[in-house]
Amino acid sequence: MDEAVLDVDGLSVVHGGDTRIVQDVSFRLGRGEILGLVGESGSGKSLTALSLMGLLPPGLSRTGTVRLRGEDLTGHSEKQMERVRGAQIGMVFQDPMTGLNPVRRIGSVLVETVRRHQDVSRAAAREKAVEALAAVGVPSPGDRVRAYPHQLSGGLRQRVMIALALINEPSVILADEPTTALDTTIQAQITQLMRDQIQARGASMVLITHDLGVAAELCDRVAVMYSGGVVEEGPTRELLRNPRHPYTAALLAAAPNFDRSRTLAAIPGAPPSPFARPDGCPFHPRCDRAQDACSTKEPVLTVSGSARLACWNPHD
Ligand SMILES: Nc1ncnc2c1ncn2[C@@H]1O[C@H](COP(=O)(O)OP(=O)(O)OP(=O)(O)O)[C@@H](O)[C@H]1O
Ligand SMILES: [Mg+2]
DSSP, X not given: OOOXXXXXXXXXXXXXXXXXXXXXXXXXXXXXXXXXXXOXXXXXXXXXXXXXXXXXXXXXXXXXXXXXXXXXXXXXXXXHHHHHBTTTEEEEOXXXXXXXXXXXXXXXXXXXXXXXXXXXXXXXXXXXXXXXXXXXXXXXXXXXXXXXXGGSOHHHHHHHHHHHHHTTOOSEEEEESTTTTSOXXXXXXXXXXXXXXXXXXXXEEEEEOSOHHHHHHHOSEEEEEETTEEEEEEEHHHHHHSOOSHHHHHHHHTOTTTOTTSOOOOOSSXXXXXXXXXXXXXXXXXXXXXXXXXXXXOOOOEEETTEEXXXXXXXX
16 A cells, blocks of 8 residues: 555544544555545544644543654644644634634635744745635635635635645645535535535545535545444445445434435434443444444454454344
Protein backbone atom coordinates (compact mmCIF):
# COMPACT_ATOMS: atom_id res chain seq x y z
CA MET A 1 0.00 0.00 0.00
CA ASP A 2 1.13 3.56 -0.71
CA GLU A 3 2.29 5.55 2.25
CA ALA A 4 -0.75 6.93 4.01
CA VAL A 5 -1.11 10.72 4.17
CA LEU A 6 -2.66 10.31 7.61
CA ASP A 7 -2.08 7.18 9.65
CA VAL A 8 -3.95 6.90 12.93
CA ASP A 9 -3.14 3.97 15.16
CA GLY A 10 -4.83 3.00 18.42
CA LEU A 11 -6.13 6.49 19.11
CA SER A 12 -8.01 6.79 22.39
CA VAL A 13 -9.38 9.80 24.23
CA VAL A 14 -9.20 9.31 27.96
CA HIS A 15 -11.20 11.11 30.65
CA GLY A 16 -10.12 11.20 34.26
CA GLY A 17 -7.33 8.71 33.84
CA ASP A 18 -9.37 5.61 33.05
CA THR A 19 -12.57 6.22 31.05
CA ARG A 20 -11.89 5.85 27.36
CA ILE A 21 -14.40 8.04 25.50
CA VAL A 22 -12.80 7.27 22.14
CA GLN A 23 -11.48 3.72 22.03
CA ASP A 24 -8.64 2.44 19.96
CA VAL A 25 -9.51 4.12 16.66
CA SER A 26 -7.23 3.25 13.75
CA PHE A 27 -7.45 4.26 10.11
CA ARG A 28 -5.31 5.18 7.14
CA LEU A 29 -6.09 7.96 4.73
CA GLY A 30 -4.54 7.64 1.28
CA ARG A 31 -3.59 10.52 -0.99
CA GLY A 32 -6.69 12.02 -2.62
CA GLU A 33 -8.94 9.84 -0.50
CA ILE A 34 -12.08 10.97 1.34
CA LEU A 35 -12.87 8.96 4.46
CA GLY A 36 -16.24 9.39 6.16
CA LEU A 37 -16.65 9.05 9.91
CA VAL A 38 -20.32 8.42 10.63
CA GLY A 39 -22.30 7.55 13.72
CA GLU A 40 -24.99 8.81 16.06
CA SER A 41 -24.61 11.84 18.28
CA GLY A 42 -22.13 11.12 21.06
CA SER A 43 -20.29 8.33 19.24
CA GLY A 44 -16.99 10.22 19.51
CA LYS A 45 -16.58 11.65 16.01
CA SER A 46 -15.71 15.19 17.05
CA LEU A 47 -13.39 14.12 19.85
CA THR A 48 -11.57 11.91 17.36
CA ALA A 49 -11.05 14.92 15.07
CA LEU A 50 -10.07 17.27 17.89
CA SER A 51 -7.58 14.77 19.29
CA LEU A 52 -5.92 14.45 15.86
CA MET A 53 -5.32 18.19 15.91
CA GLY A 54 -4.17 18.32 19.52
CA LEU A 55 -7.23 20.40 20.37
CA LEU A 56 -8.90 18.32 23.08
CA PRO A 57 -10.77 20.25 25.77
CA PRO A 58 -9.20 20.34 29.25
CA GLY A 59 -9.64 17.15 31.25
CA LEU A 60 -9.26 14.89 28.24
CA SER A 61 -6.03 13.35 26.97
CA ARG A 62 -4.97 11.27 24.02
CA THR A 63 -3.12 8.00 23.65
CA GLY A 64 -2.08 6.26 20.44
CA THR A 65 -0.16 7.58 17.46
CA VAL A 66 -0.95 9.98 14.63
CA ARG A 67 1.35 10.19 11.63
CA LEU A 68 1.03 12.88 8.99
CA ARG A 69 2.94 11.97 5.80
CA GLY A 70 5.17 9.78 7.89
CA GLU A 71 5.85 12.41 10.55
CA ASP A 72 4.86 11.32 14.05
CA LEU A 73 2.76 14.08 15.63
CA THR A 74 2.40 12.30 18.94
CA GLY A 75 5.14 14.08 20.83
CA HIS A 76 4.62 17.48 19.19
CA SER A 77 4.54 20.55 21.41
CA GLU A 78 1.72 23.07 21.16
CA LYS A 79 4.01 25.29 19.11
CA GLN A 80 4.76 22.48 16.65
CA MET A 81 1.05 21.65 16.41
CA GLU A 82 0.30 25.28 15.57
CA ARG A 83 2.49 24.87 12.52
CA VAL A 84 0.62 21.71 11.52
CA ARG A 85 -2.83 23.21 11.99
CA GLY A 86 -3.87 25.38 9.11
CA ALA A 87 -0.77 24.61 7.06
CA GLN A 88 -0.75 20.81 6.78
CA ILE A 89 -4.23 20.05 8.09
CA GLY A 90 -7.10 22.42 7.33
CA MET A 91 -10.25 22.38 9.43
CA VAL A 92 -13.88 23.08 8.59
CA PHE A 93 -16.51 23.02 11.34
CA GLN A 94 -20.28 22.89 11.42
CA ASP A 95 -20.89 26.45 12.46
CA PRO A 96 -18.83 28.96 10.49
CA MET A 97 -19.62 31.70 13.03
CA THR A 98 -17.54 29.89 15.66
CA GLY A 99 -14.59 29.75 13.29
CA LEU A 100 -14.82 33.34 12.15
CA ASN A 101 -14.16 36.27 14.42
CA PRO A 102 -17.27 38.53 14.19
CA VAL A 103 -15.32 41.77 14.57
CA ARG A 104 -12.75 41.04 11.88
CA ARG A 105 -13.12 41.43 8.14
CA ILE A 106 -12.82 38.09 6.40
CA GLY A 107 -9.97 39.35 4.21
CA SER A 108 -7.87 40.20 7.23
CA VAL A 109 -8.42 36.71 8.71
CA LEU A 110 -7.42 35.10 5.41
CA VAL A 111 -4.33 37.33 5.10
CA GLU A 112 -3.26 36.52 8.65
CA THR A 113 -3.73 32.79 8.04
CA VAL A 114 -1.50 32.97 4.97
CA ARG A 115 1.19 35.02 6.69
CA ARG A 116 1.24 32.82 9.78
CA HIS A 117 2.48 29.97 7.61
CA GLN A 118 4.05 31.55 4.53
CA ASP A 119 6.72 34.19 4.19
CA VAL A 120 4.91 36.55 1.83
CA SER A 121 4.14 40.25 1.74
CA ARG A 122 0.80 41.63 2.88
CA ALA A 123 -0.06 42.53 -0.72
CA ALA A 124 0.76 39.02 -1.96
CA ALA A 125 -1.26 37.49 0.88
CA ARG A 126 -4.18 39.74 -0.01
CA GLU A 127 -4.01 38.54 -3.58
CA LYS A 128 -4.06 34.95 -2.36
CA ALA A 129 -7.09 35.76 -0.20
CA VAL A 130 -9.02 37.09 -3.18
CA GLU A 131 -8.00 34.06 -5.25
CA ALA A 132 -9.05 31.69 -2.47
CA LEU A 133 -12.48 33.31 -2.21
CA ALA A 134 -12.89 33.14 -5.98
CA ALA A 135 -11.94 29.44 -5.96
CA VAL A 136 -14.73 28.61 -3.52
CA GLY A 137 -17.31 30.53 -5.54
CA VAL A 138 -17.65 33.70 -3.47
CA PRO A 139 -19.00 36.34 -5.88
CA SER A 140 -17.09 39.66 -6.20
CA PRO A 141 -14.25 38.36 -4.03
CA GLY A 142 -12.30 41.61 -4.40
CA ASP A 143 -15.10 43.45 -2.56
CA ARG A 144 -16.06 40.64 -0.22
CA VAL A 145 -12.65 40.62 1.47
CA ARG A 146 -13.84 43.74 3.28
CA ALA A 147 -17.02 42.09 4.59
CA TYR A 148 -17.62 41.06 8.20
CA PRO A 149 -18.93 37.52 8.77
CA HIS A 150 -22.46 38.69 9.73
CA GLN A 151 -22.76 40.44 6.38
CA LEU A 152 -22.63 37.09 4.59
CA SER A 153 -25.26 34.35 4.30
CA GLY A 154 -24.65 31.03 6.08
CA GLY A 155 -23.71 29.37 2.79
CA LEU A 156 -21.21 32.12 1.93
CA ARG A 157 -19.72 31.98 5.43
CA GLN A 158 -19.16 28.25 5.01
CA ARG A 159 -17.47 28.94 1.65
CA VAL A 160 -15.19 31.41 3.46
CA MET A 161 -14.39 28.71 6.07
CA ILE A 162 -13.49 26.32 3.25
CA ALA A 163 -11.29 29.01 1.67
CA LEU A 164 -9.58 29.45 5.05
CA ALA A 165 -9.04 25.71 5.41
CA LEU A 166 -7.57 25.45 1.91
CA ILE A 167 -5.57 28.66 1.60
CA ASN A 168 -2.25 27.18 2.74
CA GLU A 169 -2.75 24.09 0.57
CA PRO A 170 -2.82 21.48 3.33
CA SER A 171 -2.57 17.81 2.40
CA VAL A 172 -5.45 16.89 4.72
CA ILE A 173 -8.79 18.55 5.40
CA LEU A 174 -10.68 17.67 8.55
CA ALA A 175 -14.34 18.59 8.16
CA ASP A 176 -16.77 18.16 11.07
CA GLU A 177 -20.41 18.31 9.89
CA PRO A 178 -19.55 21.03 7.33
CA THR A 179 -23.04 21.17 5.81
CA THR A 180 -25.27 20.30 8.77
CA ALA A 181 -26.23 23.89 9.63
CA LEU A 182 -27.14 24.78 6.03
CA ASP A 183 -30.38 24.61 3.97
CA THR A 184 -30.73 21.53 1.79
CA THR A 185 -30.00 23.27 -1.53
CA ILE A 186 -26.97 25.06 -0.09
CA GLN A 187 -25.83 21.75 1.46
CA ALA A 188 -25.69 20.17 -1.98
CA GLN A 189 -23.67 23.09 -3.37
CA ILE A 190 -21.17 23.02 -0.50
CA THR A 191 -20.85 19.23 -0.74
CA GLN A 192 -20.02 19.51 -4.42
CA LEU A 193 -17.63 22.40 -3.81
CA MET A 194 -15.71 20.39 -1.23
CA ARG A 195 -15.46 17.38 -3.51
CA ASP A 196 -14.25 19.53 -6.44
CA GLN A 197 -11.69 21.39 -4.34
CA ILE A 198 -10.30 18.21 -2.77
CA GLN A 199 -10.00 16.58 -6.18
CA ALA A 200 -8.44 19.62 -7.86
CA ARG A 201 -5.79 19.89 -5.14
CA GLY A 202 -5.07 16.19 -4.73
CA ALA A 203 -5.78 16.65 -1.02
CA SER A 204 -7.33 14.07 1.30
CA MET A 205 -10.22 14.55 3.69
CA VAL A 206 -11.70 13.10 6.82
CA LEU A 207 -15.38 14.01 6.66
CA ILE A 208 -17.44 13.72 9.82
CA THR A 209 -21.14 13.48 9.19
CA HIS A 210 -24.24 11.87 10.62
CA ASP A 211 -25.81 12.17 7.15
CA LEU A 212 -25.34 8.96 5.18
CA GLY A 213 -26.54 10.74 2.03
CA VAL A 214 -23.61 13.17 2.27
CA ALA A 215 -21.23 10.29 3.02
CA ALA A 216 -22.54 8.34 0.02
CA GLU A 217 -21.96 11.29 -2.25
CA LEU A 218 -18.53 12.34 -1.08
CA CYS A 219 -16.65 9.48 0.53
CA ASP A 220 -14.48 6.75 -0.94
CA ARG A 221 -14.57 4.85 2.32
CA VAL A 222 -16.74 5.06 5.40
CA ALA A 223 -15.92 4.17 8.99
CA VAL A 224 -18.93 3.70 11.27
CA MET A 225 -18.41 4.70 14.90
CA TYR A 226 -20.41 3.46 17.85
CA SER A 227 -19.76 4.26 21.48
CA GLY A 228 -16.28 5.63 20.80
CA GLY A 229 -15.02 2.87 18.54
CA VAL A 230 -15.07 1.95 14.85
CA VAL A 231 -17.43 -1.02 14.37
CA GLU A 232 -17.31 -1.31 10.58
CA GLU A 233 -15.30 0.24 7.80
CA GLY A 234 -15.27 -0.30 4.07
CA PRO A 235 -15.55 1.13 0.57
CA THR A 236 -18.64 3.38 0.58
CA ARG A 237 -20.69 1.56 -2.06
CA GLU A 238 -20.15 -1.88 -0.56
CA LEU A 239 -20.77 -0.69 2.96
CA LEU A 240 -24.01 1.08 2.07
CA ARG A 241 -25.25 -1.62 -0.29
CA ASN A 242 -24.39 -4.51 1.96
CA PRO A 243 -23.93 -3.38 5.56
CA ARG A 244 -22.66 -6.27 7.67
CA HIS A 245 -22.73 -4.77 11.14
CA PRO A 246 -26.30 -4.63 12.51
CA TYR A 247 -25.58 -1.07 13.67
CA THR A 248 -24.64 0.05 10.16
CA ALA A 249 -27.80 -1.63 8.83
CA ALA A 250 -29.89 0.11 11.50
CA LEU A 251 -28.32 3.50 10.72
CA LEU A 252 -29.16 3.02 7.05
CA ALA A 253 -32.73 2.06 7.85
CA ALA A 254 -33.03 5.19 9.98
CA ALA A 255 -31.51 7.56 7.42
CA PRO A 256 -34.17 10.04 6.27
CA ASN A 257 -32.65 11.23 3.02
CA PHE A 258 -30.67 8.24 1.98
CA ASP A 259 -33.17 5.75 0.64
CA ARG A 260 -36.69 7.11 0.36
CA SER A 261 -38.13 3.76 -0.63
CA ARG A 262 -37.50 2.40 2.85
CA THR A 263 -39.71 3.03 5.80
CA LEU A 264 -37.87 4.91 8.52
CA ALA A 265 -36.98 2.69 11.41
CA ALA A 266 -35.54 4.56 14.35
CA ILE A 267 -32.94 2.55 16.25
CA PRO A 268 -34.56 1.52 19.54
CA GLY A 269 -32.93 2.66 22.77
CA ALA A 270 -30.05 5.10 23.06
CA PRO A 271 -26.27 4.75 22.77
CA PRO A 272 -24.54 4.07 26.08
CA SER A 273 -22.74 6.81 27.97
CA PRO A 274 -18.95 6.35 27.80
CA PHE A 275 -19.11 6.16 31.59
CA ALA A 276 -21.57 3.23 31.60
CA ARG A 277 -20.61 1.10 28.65
CA PRO A 278 -22.09 -2.43 28.77
CA ASP A 279 -19.90 -5.53 28.78
CA GLY A 280 -19.36 -7.29 25.48
CA CYS A 281 -20.33 -5.51 22.28
CA PRO A 282 -21.46 -1.97 23.16
CA PHE A 283 -24.34 -2.29 20.67
CA HIS A 284 -25.73 -5.59 21.99
CA PRO A 285 -28.56 -4.13 24.13
CA ARG A 286 -30.04 -2.51 21.00
CA CYS A 287 -29.14 -5.23 18.52
CA ASP A 288 -31.73 -7.50 16.90
CA ARG A 289 -29.07 -10.13 16.13
CA ALA A 290 -27.46 -10.32 19.56
CA GLN A 291 -26.44 -13.77 20.84
CA ASP A 292 -25.02 -14.91 24.17
CA ALA A 293 -21.40 -14.11 23.29
CA CYS A 294 -22.35 -10.53 22.40
CA SER A 295 -23.07 -9.59 26.01
CA THR A 296 -19.85 -11.05 27.41
CA LYS A 297 -17.04 -10.62 24.89
CA GLU A 298 -16.24 -7.45 23.01
CA PRO A 299 -15.70 -8.19 19.30
CA VAL A 300 -12.40 -6.95 17.87
CA LEU A 301 -12.27 -4.98 14.63
CA THR A 302 -11.03 -7.57 12.13
CA VAL A 303 -9.89 -7.11 8.54
CA SER A 304 -11.87 -8.99 5.91
CA GLY A 305 -10.90 -8.18 2.33
CA SER A 306 -11.08 -4.43 1.82
CA ALA A 307 -13.29 -3.96 4.87
CA ARG A 308 -13.08 -4.21 8.66
CA LEU A 309 -15.78 -5.44 11.00
CA ALA A 310 -16.30 -5.91 14.75
CA CYS A 311 -19.32 -8.19 15.20
CA TRP A 312 -20.03 -11.71 16.45
CA ASN A 313 -23.12 -12.19 14.31
CA PRO A 314 -22.93 -10.01 11.20
CA HIS A 315 -25.25 -9.96 8.21
CA ASP A 316 -23.91 -12.02 5.28
N1 LIG B 1 -14.99 17.60 27.57
C1 LIG B 1 -15.64 16.44 27.74
N2 LIG B 1 -15.55 15.75 28.91
C2 LIG B 1 -16.19 14.57 29.07
N3 LIG B 1 -16.93 13.98 28.11
C3 LIG B 1 -17.05 14.60 26.94
C4 LIG B 1 -16.42 15.87 26.67
N4 LIG B 1 -16.72 16.23 25.40
C5 LIG B 1 -17.53 15.26 24.91
N5 LIG B 1 -17.72 14.28 25.82
C6 LIG B 1 -18.51 13.05 25.63
O1 LIG B 1 -17.81 12.26 24.69
C7 LIG B 1 -18.71 11.56 23.85
C8 LIG B 1 -18.37 11.81 22.40
O2 LIG B 1 -18.57 13.17 22.09
P1 LIG B 1 -18.37 13.76 20.62
O3 LIG B 1 -18.62 15.22 20.70
O4 LIG B 1 -17.06 13.32 20.07
O5 LIG B 1 -19.53 13.04 19.81
P2 LIG B 1 -19.98 13.22 18.29
O6 LIG B 1 -19.96 11.87 17.68
O7 LIG B 1 -19.18 14.29 17.64
O8 LIG B 1 -21.50 13.69 18.45
P3 LIG B 1 -22.36 14.76 17.59
O9 LIG B 1 -22.86 14.00 16.39
O10 LIG B 1 -23.47 15.13 18.51
O11 LIG B 1 -21.48 15.90 17.23
C9 LIG B 1 -20.11 12.01 24.26
O12 LIG B 1 -20.64 11.02 25.11
C10 LIG B 1 -19.87 13.30 25.00
O13 LIG B 1 -20.85 13.50 25.97
MG1 LIG C 1 -19.64 16.16 16.87
